[in-house]
Amino acid sequence: MLALRNRSQQVCDNCTAxxxxxxxxxxxACPYSLNAGEIKENTDCGMCFECLRSCTYNNITLYKRPFASELGTRNYADAWGTIVVFTLAIVYCILYEGHWPVIRDFVNILDKKNWDLFGIYALVIWTLSLVIVPGxxxxxxxxxxxxxGIRISVREVFLASSGSxxxxxxxxxxxxxxxxLFVNITFIIQSISDPFGWGWDFLGTANIPWHQFVPRLVPWLQALLVLSGLILSLRNLNNTWQNSKFASKQLFSFTLPIAIxxxxxxxxxxxxxTN
Structure with a gap:
């Protein structure tokens, strides 16, 4: 919702330093090696605010921008990065929170020394993230x-829609x-009362017994988060193409495969x- 941008493009164009x-x-120096006069979106900027100090012309300021206004990806690298984030989230959920211990054996190299299974896991996850899901x-x-039936390149659709x-x-x-987080919240509360382990008890919570925080609500919170992600992803997909000159029926057919x-x-x- 915030963005670092220049006040005047002409000042940046005339700046040689x-x-x-x-x-x-x-x-x-900018840790991301960015020129403020060339920043058009926040994809690369980490908003460290160093450029606010180093600009001798006071030409950089903080702007408020619409929420989720950057929708698409600029190139294949960005698209693949987005797809990898999406794919690994699913893989890690299944791997570490699933009901199948045989799957976790593939990454249990400390206890079982399953280097052969870990090699298979690495090959599968790389193939999924970099080949199968992008494909x-x-x-x-x-x-x-x-x-x-819209005359548009598949590459353009791929890059613009992958941000969804x-x-x-x-x-x-x-x-x-x-x-x-919820299984370790007791330790967080204990640490607030005794942050250095020196026997302090500021809030009377240093010695409370361990308990899992609202375990029955965890699956429903997760489901709510997934529903939120679904709504926002469909919103991004729609907003990506709503300003294009497509008929409503064309737009529906156009976004249907990715929406499904x-x-x-x-x-x-x-x-x-939830199961």
Whole structure:
């Protein structure tokens, strides 16, 4: 919802020192090697605010921008990164929170020394993340073009639509962390009373017995997160193409394959978390 941008593009164009990128006595160089005059979106910027200090022309400021306004991906690297985030979230949920100990044996190299199984796991997860799921999404982009009859390249559809996977992927990661957080929340409360382990008890909670925080609500919180991710992903998919000059029927056919994929994935993950 916030963005670092220049006040005047002309000032940046006339600047030859590029202190925002190189740094100076007032501030460090940009850790992301960005020129503030060339920043158009927040994908690369980590908002460390060093450029606010290093710009000698006071030409950089903080802007408020619409929520989720950056929808698509710029190139294949961004698209693959988004798909990897989405894929690994599902894999980690199944691997560490699933009901199948035989799957966890593939990564239990400390206790069982299953290096052969770990090699298979690494091969499978790399293939899934870098070949199979991107291939499925590329096929869905191809189907979107064929079903709608719109004259547009599959590459353009793939790059623009892959960003719709990010909200669901991030929500799946949050859902993955929820059980780990809730099972350790007692230790967090204990640490607040005795942060250094020196026997203090500021809030009277240093010696409370361990208990899992609202365990019955965990699956429903996870399901709610998945539903939120589904809504936001479908919203992103719709907003990506709503300004295009497509007829309503064409737009429906165009977004249908990817929307079905996102919906089926969400249904599967809700079923996984609640059973």
């Amino acid at each position: 590029t202190y925002c990128k190189q740094g100076n006595i007032k501030g460090w 499925i999404f590329y096929l869905l982009s191809f189907l979107a073009v064929r079903l709608s 996977l990010l909200p669901l992927g991030l929500m799946l990661w949050i859902a993955f962390v929820i059980p780990m 994929f996102i919906g089926l994935t969400s249904v599967f993950m809700i079923f996984f978390f």
